[in-house]
Amino acid sequence: MKEARPSFRSRSPGATRAAAAAFGRLATPGTVICLRGPLGSGKTVFVQGLARGLRVGRGQQVRSPTFTLLHEYAGRLPLFHWDLHRIRSAEEWAALGWEEVCDGPGVAVLEWADRAGSALPRDRVEVTLGIAGPRERMLTLRATGRHSRALLRAWCAAHPL
Ligand SMILES: Nc1ncnc2c1ncn2[C@@H]1O[C@H](COP(=O)(O)OP(=O)(O)O)[C@@H](O)[C@H]1O
Ligand SMILES: [Mg+2]
Secondary structure, eight states: OOOOOOEEEEOSHHHHHHHHHHHHHHOOTTOEEEEEOOTTSSHHHHHHHHHHHTTOOTTSOOOOOSSOSEEEEOSSSOEEEEEOTTOOOHHHHHTTTHHHHHTSSSEEEEETGGGGTTOSOSSOEEEEEEEOSSSOEEEEEEEOSHHHHHHHHHHHHHSOO
């Protein structure tokens, strides 16, 4: 069976947040979302939407965790926000204990997931963001296992592409 890779053209930061919020509403314990794409492509904007969908309180602002690799937010489920921008090697990443976090009862989202090499949870939603114009971003989505396939299917049903 050919793997479905839905893609979605976002025309504003709000549209990216809305798409991500739908993931937040549908996420279940163990959901992992990996974000790839250049600086300014909207990875942090996506995490803001995801947090909103998980009902993270407005007092807990989502920013690029510049000096912190991991931020935790309390929502309907705990949200673990990794930013791997400063990781220089897969070994550095492997030493951080990410498996415990990703195997826990929360939702994990990773910016700059490419820095982790292949050391990533097996079952995850991959979101690749591309810059298509000043306010346009292309989001391409892919699931790598059972949990993520079910989530992506539910997202496609809930979110008009
Ligand atoms: N359609 C869009 N979706 C997401 N961000 C957008 C969009 N159009 C413009 N932007 C802008 O692009 C920037 C994305 O920044 P950010 O999310 O921090 O990127 P990254 O985390 O990938 O480096 C923000 O300034 C945002 O306002
Ligand atoms: Mg960012």
